[in-house]
Amino acid sequence: MTSRNGLVLTCPFILLGASLIAAPPQPPTSKPLATANVPTIKETRPDLVVVSITFTNFTTSPNSTGGLRGAVTPAFTYKNQGRSRTGPFQIAWEYWDKAANTWRPYLGQSFTNDLAAGQSWTEGGQPADQFLWDIGPDWPKFRVRLDWGRAVNESDETNNSLVREFRPMMMPLRTPAPSRSLQPPPIPM
Numbered sequence: 001m002t003s004r005n006g007l008v009l010t011c012p013f014i015l016l017g018a019s020l021i022a023a024p025p026q027p028p029t030s031k032p033l034a035t036a037n038v039p040t041i042k043e044t045r046p047d048l049v050v051v052s053i054t055f056t057n058f059t060t061s062p063n064s065t066g067g068l069r070g071a072v073t074p075a076f077t078y079k080n081q082g083r084s085r086t087g088p089f090q091i092a093w094e095y096w097d098k099a100a101n102t103w104r105p106y107l108g109q110s111f112t113n114d115l116a117a118g119q120s121w122t123e124g125g126q127p128a129d130q131f132l133w134d135i136g137p138d139w140p141k142f143r144v145r146l147d148w149g150r151a152v153n154e155s156d157e158t159n160n161s162l163v164r165e166f167r168p169m170m171m172p173l174r175t176p177a178p179s180r181s182l183q184p185p186p187i188p189m
Contacts, residue, residue: 045155047082048089048146050162051120058168060135068135072166074106075125076144080115082155088113089147093123095131096141103143106131141165 053076063069076093080086091112094103107129112121133140146160154160 042083043155044083046080046084046086046115046117046152047155047159048086048115048152049079049081049156049159050144050146051077051079053142053144053162053164054125055166056125057130058166063134065134069132070135070140071130071132072140073125073127073130074142074166075122075129076142076162077120077122078144078146079120080117083117085117086115086147086152089115089151090149091123092143092145092148094143094145096143098138106142139165139167 053074055072055074057071057073059071060068061071078091089112093106093108095106096102097104107124115121131140131142141163142165143163144161147154148160150157
């Protein structure tokens with residue numbers, strides 16, 4: 001039997017006289033309606049994504065006010081998970097300035113050129129990238145924004161940024177400030 005839309009319909013039962021007998025299963029003769037006549041679209045544009053922001057080399061030292069000064073080395077990894085090259089784009093690497101309630105450039109902005117499909121890259125992680133702050137109730141927060149000038153026509157523009165706050169697993173032991181004198185203190189008489 002054929003329906004109005006041209007699909008072949010099969011009946012799982014055959015009526016023979018007064019008894020009903022199950023018919024043997026028949027292989028499908030057409031595509032399911034959900035995928036019939038739907039064209040396949042292959043995305044070919046690039047897609048930049050921030051993969052991670054990591055922190056290494058956390059240390060503390062006394063600061064000038066008797067508190068602790070923290071130091072950490074941030075790095076971030078990003079990738080073109082699309083199917084074509086990106087061309088040149090800008091990266092903003094920023095930290096949160098709580099006192100001013102705004103994001104501030106961290107080490108300026110770097111530029112990268114023509115990230116190939118599937119290629120990833122890591123920025124930072126070097127001694128020159130160390131971030132210093134006076135330890136208080138808040139921890140440093142970093143943000144990476146890829147292609148913030150929208151130079152690259154991407155398949156997904158919603159995955160171009162990532163924010164991560166640094167929080168140590170545990171505080172390093174506080175080391176006492178070095179003594180200013182190599183001589184023992186005088187004994188009172």
